[in-house]
Amino acid sequence: MKADRLCYLILTLGMVSSASLLAIGLALYFLGLPYRWAMLSGITLLLFTPMAAVSSTIPSFFMEGERPNAFVSLIVVLFMIFALLLSFFR
């Protein structure tokens, strides 16, 4: 599958599912029922969506024969992981 199409699908899926979970969380909050599980899952899903989208482009570019772009994507993913680790140990 083309990298653009794959990114689109992952971003849309991430957005719809996280927004749904957050909406459920809000509804539960107003009903006075346990809500944190839904909100926390929604936020987690939301925050990992961009990384999932970028990671998905690596095999996609590779299969399209665009190895330099696969390498660029890999660098971005590694930088994201490095930035996360750096923030944790600062």
Added chain:
Amino acid sequence: MGLMLISSIFAGFVGALFGIGGGVIIVPTLTAFLGLGIKDAIATSIVGVVATSIAGASRYLKQGITNVKLALFLETSATLGAMSGAMLEMVSPSSILFMILAALLLFMALNQVKTFREEERRIRSGGFKGKGDRISNGLRLSGSYHDAADRVRVEYTPTRSKLGILMSYFAGLFSGLLGIGGGVLKVPIMNQFMDVPMKVSVGTSKFMIGITASTAALVYFSFGLVKPELASPVVLGVVMGATLGAMVMNRIKAGYLKLAFASLLVYFSYLMATKGLSLMVGA
């Protein structure tokens, strides 16, 4: 809750329209009107920025406006710049940096105004399709999109890739040093320096912001600084606003979009100048 939702919808809409995160709207609303502490406001806002980026970028990808290869290429140096900025934060004189950024934003705003008619002329005459350079040809960064306002298919080839990646590094550096969102710099870098059409610059910037912001947001989230009760309505609001903004953006004439973006740059320039001046006076 109602005010939070309305301001989030507005932030998402403006963010999608101009390729920025929208934190500049969310943070003041949360602090000034809802009385939230600055830390809570920033943590909530950064989650909102990720949401507006995902919502906007997914719409722009569907419309063929986001250039994923260009976004990833520029993101390599932008992330590196943001990391260097975060590390240099302690040693650099922020007041001078704020003033430099204010001047840079003003210069970019003037450039946007100067070239607003040229953008539309080039869209209609196919003026964005050039030879490109070694990097943009090697990475196949060229692309095309359908401009809904001018009803033409616009083909483009990014140029001056080396300058673009260098400028992206500085955009990331300013982001990391001064805590400003990168979108306000990334859009003019692509549009003015790399010869990328305005709408593609907006769509591509939207995708890039999500990559940078999600890393920062994950740190806030893992340290327990994100309050789900606050973040949930903000996320839902910005998703609604960004979806709407991304539907509207391609229907606006690129020239008008550039003029509106120039006003935004002037506003950011004013914000940076006042921050710089207040730091100078404080010191």
